[in-house]
Amino acid sequence: MKIDDTHMLAPMVRKLARRSSLGAAEVDALLALPCRLLHWDRGSYLMREGDPSAQCMTLVSGFAYCSKATGTGARQILSIHLRGDLLGAQQRLLDVADHSVQALTRVVTAHIPPQALLEVAAAHPAITRALWRELMVDGSVAREWLLNVGRRNARQRIAHLLCELALRQEAADLCAGPDYQWPMTQEQIGDATGITSVHVNRTVQGLRRDGIIRVTGQQVTIDDWPQLQAAGDFSSVYLHAGGAPAPVADATK
């Protein structure tokens, strides 16, 4: 099942095919979906909390995040999204979007008319299953984040976040070796883990001092995966990745 690399929907199709078995017919049907490309600057809103109509799109390149705000303006980041992820499908049946989506980097999105997606899904039960499963996994990740923020300390939370991002980048073929993208400011890391940017700074310094990671700009090098995994109390089960549970750990064998 070869998928054309240059196609803008290829990352999404590849992600679906990784977790669910799709035949050639299904892959072709997905790649034939009509879609419109949009470019976004860092920080811009792809979707806003309270918006009435939720669209359906997939990330072609770049990173994005979902967030909600309290009445007093504090922000919680709910999830990070990268190439191939589906966005907005969770909102389609709800009256109003209950969270915002913002670009973490420069981002290209492919917007798919919901009607077209529904038709393709109706014609191919395997696609329906694959889309369902993606949503289920999103739910599973959200639950793990709740556990992370509710029951782990600052060091564990940040290490856990890093582990997740690393594994998901591996799965999306976004990296080689121990170098990963970490395109978040320390304030955003704090918003994702429920701590202050100041405390994020000190905690990340701790991980560096211990020789577990090195941070350079928007990049992070994971020098000691086993220790990072231990520091983050991380187990990859919740990602339901299907493949190897810990690619990087395998690489160190």
Next chain:
Amino acid sequence: MKIDDTHMLAPMVRKLARRSSLGAAEVDALLALPCRLLHWDRGSYLMREGDPSAQCMTLVSGFAYCSKATGTGARQILSIHLRGDLLGAQQRLLDVADHSVQALTRVVTAHIPPQALLEVAAAHPAITRALWRELMVDGSVAREWLLNVGRRNARQRIAHLLCELALRQEAADLCAGPDYQWPMTQEQIGDATGITSVHVNRTVQGLRRDGIIRVTGQQVTIDDWPQLQAAGDFSSVYLHAGGAPAPVADATK
């Protein structure tokens, strides 16, 4: 659209019908679903993290909760469920259940064969939509919990939890007036909000001292709904209840 009160699936059907419009044919089809009743004692596991096959059931009576544990044994409660709620559907397409479900009180569940549910859904698009929407709302609630635990202080978290439980009990016709069930120990309240049982105790005492609530055993009386709502930074939008945004507030007019 009258629904037989004595039917064990009635709470679920009524909940579906509240958010999505269902015709008489759909209601009948749902009520005709085969199901098996099970009784559970307080504390027993309806489902266990790691279980391979996820079942599909609805709560006929009693309260239950979903939870996950860290590697060191700390527990985070992910959601509370009451009469009419659907359980296990989130897991059906995943390889292993990523969280546990336990009885908060004595509980009666109705187990529906997944195949039968799928057939009914296939025959009635409105039912498919209604089930989807329930899952979407569950996701929305999970995101609000993440915000709650990540970005609110102890008092806000507990007040917020109380507001949610109150509104959902109202929606499920489980209460009259300002008295609600709160069948959680302070340790469980702590596990739901990411704080210690000791600190829960002190915080709940604060709410009582301020004349906002009264607690007697497993019951709670909300004496000052506006203040509780304010204390919890609570807005009911995320519940996507469809009906009045704040029934109790309406009652105080």
Next chain:
DNA sequence: CGAACTTTTGACAAGCATCAACACGTGTGG
């Protein structure tokens, strides 16, 4: 080159955790 953002550092305060002990009610078995 300067403005705006981000990281870093320090001093200090506060929220919450931890540990320990006691009170209280409930059910259970002797």
Next chain:
DNA sequence: CCACACGTGTTGATGCTTGTCAAAAGTTCG
């Protein structure tokens, strides 16, 4: 029927983790 164990709620003392405020240093980008 009482004694007892057990779970739950309550209280106090203490300290650590994290938040807050403020300022300086580094970075990015027009």
